[in-house]
Amino acid sequence: DGGITQSPKYLFRKEGQNVTLSCEQNLNHDAMYWYRQDPGQGLRLIYYSQIVNDFQKGDIAEGYSVSREKKESFPLTVTSAQKNPTAFYLCASSFLGQGNQPQHFGDGTRLSIL
Amino acid sequence: DQQVKQNSPSLSVQEGRISILNCDYTNSMFDYFLWYKKYPAEGPTFLISISSIKDKNEDGRFTVFLNKSAKHLSLHIVPSQPGDSAVYFCAASLNTGFQKLVFGTGTRLLVSP
Numbered sequence: 234d235g236g237i238t239q240s241p242k243y244l245f246r247k248e249g250q251n252v253t254l255s256c257e258q259n260l261n262h263d264a265m266y267w268y269r270q271d272p273g274q275g276l277r278l279i280y281y282s283q284i285v286n287d288f289q290k291g292d293i294a295e296g297y298s299v300s301r302e303k304k305e306s307f308p309l310t311v312t313s314a315q316k317n318p319t320a321f322y323l324c325a326s327s328f329l330g331q332g333n334q335p336q337h338f339g340d341g342t343r344l345s346i347l
Numbered sequence: 348d349q350q351v352k353q354n355s356p357s358l359s360v361q362e363g364r365i366s367i368l369n370c371d372y373t374n375s376m377f378d379y380f381l382w383y384k385k386y387p388a389e390g391p392t393f394l395i396s397i398s399s400i401k402d403k404n405e406d407g408r409f410t411v412f413l414n415k416s417a418k419h420l421s422l423h424i425v426p427s428q429p430g431d432s433a434v435y436f437c438a439a440s441l442n443t444g445f446q447k448l449v450f451g452t453g454t455r456l457l458v459s460p
Contacts, residue, residue, distance in 0.1 A: 237390070264445065275351070275436060275450030276391075283445055323390050327446060333379055333398065336448060338390030 236260065239324050239339035245347050246311065246318060254309045254342045256324035265307035266325040266336060269293060276323060282307055283329060311344060319346050350374050351439050353451035360458055366424040368454050370437030373418060377439035381448070382411060382422045385434045394435075395422070427458045 237258045246252045258265065264283045268276040278291030282301040296315025301307050307326075311318045321343050325336040352371045360366045370380070378399050383391035397404040397411045397420070404411050410423045424431055437451040 239390075242388075273356075273452060275452045276448075277450075278447065281445060281447075289445075325390075330446070333396060334446060335381055335393040335396060336446070337393065338383075340390045341388070343388075 237324060237326055237337060237339035239322075239342050241342060242340070244342055244344045246344060247347050249313045251310055251312050252344065254311070254322055254324075254344070256307045256309065256339060257305055258307075258324075258326045258337075258339075259305060260326055260337065261304075262326035262337070263304070263329045264327050265301065266327075267291075267297070267299065267307070267309045268323045268325065270321040270323060270341075279309065279322075318344055320344060349452075351437055351449045351451040353435075353437055353454050355454050356452075357455040357457070360427050360456070362429055362458055362460050363426045366422075366427045366431065366456055366458065368422040368424075368435050368437075368456065370420045370422075370451055371418060372420075372439050374439070374441065374449075375415075375418070376441060377449075378442050379440040380411070380413060380420050381438045381440065382409075383436045383438060384431075385436060385453070391436055424456075427456075429458050429460055432456055432458050 240255045266281045267279040280299045282288035298310045323341045324339045327336040328334045381396040382394040385391040413420045434453045438448045441447045
């Protein structure tokens with residue numbers, strides 16, 4: 234079955250620690266995205282990538298980093314510079330094109346601070 | 348600056364009745380509008396979309412209406428089923444060289460038997 238796999242489902246971070254969230258897709262999508270969801274808020278874009286070895290900052294990129302070494306993979310690192318990392322993180326992917334190409338989402342990773 | 352707004356945090360309807368979820372937007376440059384459904388601890392699932400040049404799109408029990416002059420869209424679910432209980436997000440697409448989605452804050456729908 235094609236889909237987007239995020240791991241782990243739950244993650245705990247200690248103060249000063251970097252953590253990496255995994256996102257893998259087998260939908261042959263070109264574009265991949267990372268969003269953050271906080272309670273009572275909509276999804277906010279952290280980073281996106283349209284092609285391998287290229288990525289762009291979204292609306293709230295500070296304290297995060299990404300890489301896109303393979304088409305299928307788009308890991309997100311939450312660095313110690315992100316002062317409020319507790320949130321639900323969602324990865325998405327889509328074909329390139331106009332807005333009629335919907336983004337498909339993984340089941341998310343919930344990050345908490347110890 | 349909230350470009351996409353869902354002013355109703357929650358909505359309760361009875362099974363078999365119509366559910367109407369509303370969404371307002373401010374940016375006239377949005378070219379597509381999408382609705383996503385989300386269950387707890389899962390990612391959003393795409394439901395239905397509409398181009399800004401259309402005023403209606405229908406898919407089974409789901410119909411989306413777009414009123415460009417009012418910058419308003421709505422999702423109608425008929426008939427509503429208990430399995431429809433979820434959070435529904437409205438999203439608008441802006442073509443900035445890639446498909447940027449701007450999300451509303453969501454409306455929690457509860458369909459009671």
